[in-house]
Amino acid sequence: MPAHIGIIMDGNGRWARKRALPRSAGHSAGAKAFKEIARYANRIGLRYLTVYAFSTENWKRPPEEVANIMNILRDYLKNTESFKEENIQVRFVGDIGVLDQDIIDLILKAESDSKNATGLQLNIALNYGGRDEILHAVKGLMREAKEGKAEPDQLDETMFSNRLYTYGQPDPDLIIRPSGEYRLSNFMIWQSAYAEFWFSDILWPDFKPKHLDEAIAAYQSRDRRYGGV
Ligand code: IPE
Ligand code: IPE
Ligand code: MG
Numbered sequence: 001m002p003a004h005i006g007i008i009m010d011g012n013g014r015w016a017r018k019r020a021l022p023r024s025a026g027h028s029a030g031a032k033a034f035k036e037i038a039r040y041a042n043r044i045g046l047r048y049l050t051v052y053a054f055s056t057e058n059w060k061r062p063p064e065e066v067a068n069i070m071n072i073l074r075d076y077l078k079n080t081e082s083f084k085e086e087n088i089q090v091r092f093v094g095d096i097g098v099l100d101q102d103i104i105d106l107i108l109k110a111e112s113d114s115k116n117a118t119g120l121q122l123n124i125a126l127n128y129g130g131r132d133e134i135l136h137a138v139k140g141l142m143r144e145a146k147e148g149k150a151e152p153d154q155l156d157e158t159m160f161s162n163r164l165y166t167y168g169q170p171d172p173d174l175i176i177r178p179s180g181e182y183r184l185s186n187f188m189i190w191q192s193a194y195a196e197f198w199f200s201d202i203l204w205p206d207f208k209p210k211h212l213d214e215a216i217a218a219y220q221s222r223d224r225r226y227g228g229v
Pocket of ligand 3: 010011012
């Protein structure tokens with residue numbers, strides 16, 4: 001069983017277009033799929049799940065679409081009771097500080113309400129970019145070095161990893177990207193150094209627990225050598 005799975009939840013827009021629906025309908029359907037998959041991942045005993053919900057590049061979309069995605073997030077976060085019931089611990093990864101204040105408040109509440117949960121650790125990557133995350137870590141280290149609190153030669157991979165939004169968590173073992181695209185789109189670029197990948201043509205709103213099972217089975221048949229023999 002992988003300890004940590006990352007999912008790039010892609011294909012909402014194409015799912016809607018195929019049905020002659022607005023893109024917003026695709027995002028709503030994608031949110032539904034997300035809830036089902038998070039619940040299922042928890043049930044099968046997965047330790048960590050990171051879902052890519054909104055990238056640092058997604059601000060390029062029309063303002064109406066961005067607002068629509070943020071509203072879906074608001075609705076989701078208003079129902080934090082469900083985390084408690086399901087014993088899911090939620091953490092947001094990404095540059096949260098620039099979001100609307102009411103969303104920041106909801107995020108902080110969701111994180112604190114669920115902090116004692118012992119089930120799945122769910123990371124929601126929001127305004128997340130792998131490069132942005134690395135720069136954020138580097139800036140912190142440079143600041144400390146300037147103040148004489150950090151020694152450049154002492155920097156190692158563990159110290160660096162502890163500066164990332166995913167500090168304290170294992171790197172993803174398996175990264176899933178549906179929707180027929182074969183790229184990371186700036187998702188966990190440091191953490192994915194030795195991840196296994198599973199790609200599929202399924203559009204995210206159509207993604208079902210059986211697809212997660214399929215991806216995990218594929219992962220279990222891989223031989224991870226980490227550069228060894
Ligand atoms: C993923 O679906 C959701 C976000 C990026 C927020 P898309 O909206 O990218 O769907 P496609 O790729 O246009 O089909
Ligand atoms: C990646 O999907 C980001 C999320 C799923 C949140 P995109 O749809 O933004 O990626 P590109 O533009 O196809 O690379
Ligand atoms: Mg997309």
